[in-house]
Amino acid sequence: xxxxxxxxxxxxxxxxxxxxxxxxxxxxxxxxxxxxxxxxxxxxxxxxxxxxxxxxxxxxxxxxxxxxxxxxxxxxxxxxxxxxxxxxxxxxxxxxxxxxxxxxxxxxxxxxxxxxxxxxxxxxxxxxxxxxxxxxxxxxxxxxxxxxxxxx
Numbered sequence: 001x002x003x004x005x006x007x008x009x010x011x012x013x014x015x016x017x018x019x020x021x022x023x024x025x026x027x028x029x030x031x032x033x034x035x036x037x038x039x040x041x042x043x044x045x046x047x048x049x050x051x052x053x054x055x056x057x058x059x060x061x062x063x064x065x066x067x068x069x070x071x072x073x074x075x076x077x078x079x080x081x082x083x084x085x086x087x088x089x090x091x092x093x094x095x096x097x098x099x100x101x102x103x104x105x106x107x108x109x110x111x112x113x114x115x116x117x118x119x120x121x122x123x124x125x126x127x128x129x130x131x132x133x134x135x136x137x138x139x140x141x142x143x144x145x146x147x148x149x150x151x152x
Contacts, residue, residue, distance in 0.1 A: 008036055011042060012047055013067070020064040024048070027065070036077040037095060089143045095148065103129045110146065117149075118142045124150040 011034055012027070021027050024044045031039045053067045083102030088095055098106055107124025111130060118137030123130045133142040146152075 006037070009047060009051070011036070012044075013051065016051075016065060016067060017085065020058060020062065022062065022064060079151070080106065082130065084150050084152055085152050087143065087147055087150070089139050091139060092132070094131040094139065094143050094146055095131075096131065096150075098127050098129065100127050102128050106150070107131075110149070113149065115147075117145050119145075 001040055008031070012031065015021075015027070015030055015034070019030065021030070024029050024041050026046045027123050028039055028041055031044070048065065051067055053065050055063055057063055058066075074114055083098045084096060085099060086097040095108060096103070103126055107122040107129045110119055110122050110129070113119050115134050116140060120132045120134045122132075127129040131142065131146060
């Protein structure tokens with residue numbers, strides 16, 4: 001059950017960042033579409049409260065749910081992986097999104113792995129990291145390596 005709960009929260013956070021939900025029922029429906037059939041509005045409400053989500057107006061003046069960046073602060077004893085909010089890739093790079101201020105720490109960790117693990121180099125800003133593979137490393141292999149190291 002714990003694994004399912006952590007997967008639920010991980011999926012929920014990604015969905016909250018990628019979609020504009022106007023109400024909790026939209027979130028319930030989206031989570032059910034992702035395979036979380038035992039989800040309810042009250043569970044969504046508890047998760048929103050636990051992750052610090054708020055209702056706000058977006059650039060289109062629509063009321064939507066979001067997690068303000070300044071509220072996403074890991075605990076002092078939280079694992080480094082808790083800084084990571086998303087990992088994705090295209091044909092050239094792996095892009096890692098972190099909580100604000102987390103990119104430099106995560107990029108330094110990945111740079112320490114080096115070429116032996118398929119990492120040619122990293123560029124880390126405030127909350128985004130670009131990782132490029134070595135010449136003989138496929139981008140999907142690099143993605144898997146990074147996901148494994150960061151337990152994502």
